[in-house]
Amino acid sequence: xxxxxxxxxxxxxxxxxxxxxxxxxxxxxxxxxxxxxxxxxxxxxxxxxxxxxxxxxxxxxxxxxxxxxxxxxxxxxxxxxxxxxxxxxxxxxxxxxxxxxxxxxxxxxxxxxxxxxxxxxxxxxxxxxxxxxxxxxxxxxxxxxxxxxxxxxxxxxxxxxxxxxxxxxxxxxxxxxxxxxxxxxxxxxxxxxxxxxxxxxxxxxxxxxxxxxxxxxxxxxxxxxxxxxxxxxxxxxxxxxxxxxxxxxxxxxxxxxxxxxxxxxxxx
Amino acid sequence: xxxxxxxxxxxxxxxxxxxxxxxxxxxxxxxxxxxxxxxxxxxxxxxxxxxxxxxxxxxxxxxxxxxxxxxxxxxxxxxxxxxxxxxxxxxxxxxxxxxxxxxxxxxxxxxxxxxxxxxxxxxxxxxxxxxxxxxxxxxxxxxxxxxxxxxxxxxxxxxxxxxxxxxxxxxxxxxxxxxxxxxxxxxxxxxxxxxxxxxxxxxxxxxxxxxxxxxxxxxxxxxxxxxxxxxxxxxxxxxxxxxxxxxxxxxxxxxxxxxxxxxxxxxxxxxxxxxxxxxxxxxxxxxxxxxxxxxxxxxxxxxxxxxxxxxxxxxxxxxxxxxxxxxxxxxxxxxxxxxxxxxxxxxxxxxxxxxxxxxxxx
Ligand SMILES: Nc1ncnc2c1ncn2[C@@H]1O[C@H](COP(=O)(O)OP(=O)(O)OP(=O)(O)O)[C@@H](O)[C@H]1O
Ligand SMILES: [Mg+2]
Numbered sequence: 001x002x003x004x005x006x007x008x009x010x011x012x013x014x015x016x017x018x019x020x021x022x023x024x025x026x027x028x029x030x031x032x033x034x035x036x037x038x039x040x041x042x043x044x045x046x047x048x049x050x051x052x053x054x055x056x057x058x059x060x061x062x063x064x065x066x067x068x069x070x071x072x073x074x075x076x077x078x079x080x081x082x083x084x085x086x087x088x089x090x091x092x093x094x095x096x097x098x099x100x101x102x103x104x105x106x107x108x109x110x111x112x113x114x115x116x117x118x119x120x121x122x123x124x125x126x127x128x129x130x131x132x133x134x135x136x137x138x139x140x141x142x143x144x145x146x147x148x149x150x151x152x153x154x155x156x157x158x159x160x161x162x163x164x165x166x167x168x169x170x171x172x173x174x175x176x177x178x179x180x181x182x183x184x185x186x187x188x189x190x191x192x193x194x195x196x197x198x199x200x201x202x203x204x205x206x207x208x209x210x211x212x213x214x215x216x217x218x219x220x221x222x223x224x225x226x227x228x229x230x231x232x233x234x235x236x237x238x239x240x241x242x243x244x245x246x247x248x249x250x251x252x253x254x255x256x257x258x259x260x261x262x263x264x265x266x267x268x
Numbered sequence: 269x270x271x272x273x274x275x276x277x278x279x280x281x282x283x284x285x286x287x288x289x290x291x292x293x294x295x296x297x298x299x300x301x302x303x304x305x306x307x308x309x310x311x312x313x314x315x316x317x318x319x320x321x322x323x324x325x326x327x328x329x330x331x332x333x334x335x336x337x338x339x340x341x342x343x344x345x346x347x348x349x350x351x352x353x354x355x356x357x358x359x360x361x362x363x364x365x366x367x368x369x370x371x372x373x374x375x376x377x378x379x380x381x382x383x384x385x386x387x388x389x390x391x392x393x394x395x396x397x398x399x400x401x402x403x404x405x406x407x408x409x410x411x412x413x414x415x416x417x418x419x420x421x422x423x424x425x426x427x428x429x430x431x432x433x434x435x436x437x438x439x440x441x442x443x444x445x446x447x448x449x450x451x452x453x454x455x456x457x458x459x460x461x462x463x464x465x466x467x468x469x470x471x472x473x474x475x476x477x478x479x480x481x482x483x484x485x486x487x488x489x490x491x492x493x494x495x496x497x498x499x500x501x502x503x504x505x506x507x508x509x510x511x512x513x514x515x516x517x518x519x520x521x522x523x524x525x526x527x528x529x530x531x532x533x534x535x536x537x538x539x540x541x542x543x544x545x546x547x548x549x550x551x552x553x554x555x556x557x558x559x560x561x562x563x564x565x566x567x568x569x570x571x572x573x574x575x576x577x578x579x580x581x582x583x584x585x586x587x588x589x590x591x592x593x594x595x596x597x598x599x600x601x602x603x604x605x606x607x608x609x610x611x612x613x614x615x616x617x618x619x620x621x622x623x624x625x626x627x628x629x630x
Binding site: 172 | 325327348352354358360361364373374378422
């Protein structure tokens with residue numbers, strides 16, 4: 001007897017066509033971008049042969065250098081702070097007795113995922129304007145704080161998922177075997193949640209590296225990050241130098257996301 | 269058996285939740301567990317076995333009453349300060365460290381010197397026959413092996429009392445039988461008091477020095493397996509442990525002071541029991557193997573008609589409908605031609621062994 005055919009969306013007429021169209025729409029522009037970053041000419045439409053020239057041009061561009069530097073300084077700090085805060089928040093929301101307002105706190109932690117980014121951006125801009133007036137401080141710290149704020153939920157979610165997937169009996173067993181709460185945390189909880197922490201921090205790093213809206217609002221003059229620098233350049237002439245920078249960002253993101261994926265798979 | 273008390277549970281209650289949702293998991297439970305004994309908590313799912321174990325380990329705090337360990341109150345101590353270790357139902361082995369490190373975990377948390385830890389771990393690995401897998405990660409070994417590691421890990425710090433929460437329930441039948449014997453031997457060798465939780469009455473009877481039968485948050489009866497089996501105090505205990513028959517009867521004191529039970533059908537038998545609920549209407553229980561079938565009602569204690577004969581290997585269960593309209597099962601050993609002579613529809617008499625009638629408290 002033949003196995004009964006079950007309903008499968010894959011057998012609907014036109015499924016393949018639509019799927020291919022979607023993937024083409026998603027990936028073709030990116031492929032074109034990558035290809036033209038190697039263009040020997042300065043056109044973004046006419047292929048004139050292979051060359052690394054736009055990569056070296058970007059590399060030598062002082063504006064790009066400073067924007068990259070800013071991006072890295074902000075992303076490293078923001079992802080670090082966001083991860084520490086998110087770890088504490090995750091422990092506070094999964095390793096305590098259920099308390100009133102737990103859902104409210106959960107929602108508040110994830111606020112940046114729900115509030116429109118532009119609103120957060122305006123709010124931070126106004127808030128920092130006041131602080132700037134009061135303290136006269138003009139440095140990168142505003143951007144670091146802003147990035148930390150919107151990176152927290154991205155760091156929080158994988159860490160929380162990891163903690164929730166962890167067998168509570170393990171911590172009970174540690175306590176049973178004479179581990180004080182602190183040693184139980186150090187010896188059992190922390191090592192087991194570590195892949196979640198790594199994944200969370202990397203995700204936060206990528207998100208920070210990529211941000212335009214909030215950065216554009218909060219930054220002072222001369223504080224361009226790579227994305228805001230690129231945005232500024234695009235208003236003028238587009239050269240394959242933009243393609244080169246974009247390609248590098250793409251590679252960095254893909255590598256990091258792959259690592260996160262592998263970390264999450266190592267769950268068990 | 270040593271008579272010093274290892275753990276005293278005194279009037280302990282535990283409730284979960286608040287107001288309407290309140291659940292009473294334990295209701296004024298008292299029991300003394302002796303040193304060196306294999307003590308089993310037996311009862312159906314949800315009767316509070318795990319809760320009692322968790323209270324002794326310190327994972328939960330009692331809502332009332334107190335718990336003593338060798339005469340000292342421990343109710344207020346956190347789990348990491350109690351010289352008591354647990355073998356968890358799910359084993360709860362640490363997945364990020366090796367088998368050896370798991371076994372040594374308790375000792376290293378007690379800050380024992382490294383060489384002592386090494387020696388004890390080696391001895392424990394030998395005890396549970398896991399030497400060859402010492403450096404494996406715990407997710408790379410079989411269920412039975414994990415079980416042994418969990419046992420070794422809990423035994424390594426040489427606790428005063430070892431708590432085991434259904435440690436064998438995840439194993440298949442054959443392995444479970446093996447581990448039952450191993451556990452019993454281990455208890456003997458180490459001299460540690462074992463408090464063992466199970467809902468399997470057979471397991472409880474074969475392994476334990478004493479058994480506490482629990483139901484709905486209360487301990488109904490504590491005794492040796494034989495006491496519990498032969499002299500169940502309550503209907504629930506009799507029913508939960510092995511197969512049995514229940515009958516309604518009358519209890520009367522005879523002229524010479526002996527206690528007589530009047531069976532359905534009018535026959536009276538003496539009972540030598542000392543604890544009675546008081547004369548009058550009582551429930552009695554009779555084990556199926558303590559009754560035998562005879563032809564004709566003349567010498568019979570009970571009589572009725574066979575309505576079913578069920579063959580089950582070693583013996584045959586003959587279901588009889590008594591004249592009083594109560595069902596009664598007699599177990600007949602399948603030796604010789606004995607069992608073959610009984611058929612459905614046949615009128616039979618039932619003869620009871622002396623002392624087989626047990627008067628219940630409820
Ligand atoms: N943390 C808890 N919160 C609320 N109720 C609980 C909690 N722990 C146990 N209970 C309730 O207490 C009662 C006893 O539970 P317990 O786990 O002790 O049963 P058990 O005898 O171990 O059963 P099983 O054989 O199924 O493991 C149950 O009714 C259970 O629902
Ligand atoms: Mg249980």
